[in-house]
Amino acid sequence: MIERADQLVLNYVSKAADAAHGVLRADQRLDFARRLRARIEAERHGSQNARQVAKVLARFGDPAALVEREARRLAEEGAATRRDTAVAAPVESAQPRGTGSTMRFPAIADDPDTPPGVRTYSKIAQERVHRREEGRGLPFAGLRRAAMFSANPMATGGRDARTVVKEHPRDTAAMVILVVAALLVPFDLPPLAIFEVPVVAWAVGAALVLFGDTWTLRDKLVGIxxxxxxxxxxxxxxxxxxxxxxxxxxxxxxQFFDVSGTMFMIGTGLGVVWLAYRLLDLT
Structure with a gap:
């Protein structure tokens, strides 16, 4: 999960750098991306937990909004940006290279020095925007987005099925093995030593779920x-x-042995559905 946590940071910084194209000059973009990465690393405190890192990135908000704040800061300091040069080309040539850099990154929304009222209403506004983006009022909007196997991850927020499977191969494999264990129940396969084949397959899938870092302990217990x-x-x-x-x-x-296999299959299906839902939700 170390690679997963670092990838979240890289993706976020990359989105911010992409949003800065056409807004900041090349040197300003590099300086902005460097300071943004440094601030994120300071906020995550060395955490390699993907869920914790995702929460840290959520506090920073929309990368495009950070770029706009940086552009306003540079404008207040009198530094010409790429946006300014699109209107007045001679400005950039007269601007010394590197002007506008600062060692202090603008405070994020929930910094301690931000007034509580500002933090509260900012959070409410972000939640409303998020609900609109999620398609509030449209039934199963999140499920439809997850089913968009060929979707652009930038358009789906990285929560389409293809991206989730690609970034969580071990968790996906665990769910597949659990499904296979359930599907093997109706077949009268010879046991492995003293254990039935579906039981062995279930044990392998359950072990992968237990040792995964994505789900919470409650989710794991429900799934297996x-x-x-x-x-x-x-x-x-x-x-x-x-x-x-x-x-x-x-x-x-x-009668118990006649129906227990079927009930095992139903329970496995419900557990895998829960794990898949939580995997989509946590990502």
């Missing part, structure tokens, strides 16, 4: 616990209902 819950509790309940109260233990055991 749903098949076990379906097999045990579901098998007992459905098996008990099928035999009734008059049948003996042998009839109950027979």
């Amino acid at each position: 616990g749903a098949p076990l819950l379906g097999y045990s509790v579901g098998g007992v309940l459905i098996g008990g209902l099928r035999v009734g109260t008059e049948a003996g233990l042998q009839a109950f055991v027979t």
Whole structure:
């Protein structure tokens, strides 16, 4: 997950640099990207947790907004930017190279010295913009975006299915193995040593889920616990209902094993759906 955390930072800085094209001069863009990267590294405090790094980047807000703030700061200092030269070309030639650099990066929205009221209303505004971008009022907008396998990650916020699979190969493999374990239940395969093949496949998928860094512990327990819950509790309940109260233990055991496999498959499906949803949500 170290590569994942660093990639998030690189993607964010790259978006900011792209947004600076046509707004800042080349030297100003380099200086801006360097200071932005340094500020992000200072805010993440060496964390290699992708979720924590994503939260840090969310606090910085839209990269394009940072570029606009930088352009305004340079304008207030009297430094010519690329945008200015588009209107008055001679300005850049008269501007000394490197003018406008500063060692201090503008404060982000939730810095301690920002008034609490400003932070509160800024957060509310960002949430409203985010909801509009998510397509509020449109049913299953997030699900439709996730299904856009050929979508441009820049347009989907990196949350289309292709990008999620590419950036989380181990987590994706874990979910696939869990699905395969469920699909193997109806087949009467010879056991491996004393273990049934679906159980072995489930154990491999469960281990990958447990050792992953993307999901929270609760998500992991739900994902791998749903098949076990379906097999045990579901098998007992459905098996008990099928035999009734008059049948003996042998009839109950027979019905339990008849329905427990199906309940295991249903539980696995629900667990994988939850893991996939949380993987999309956390990214």
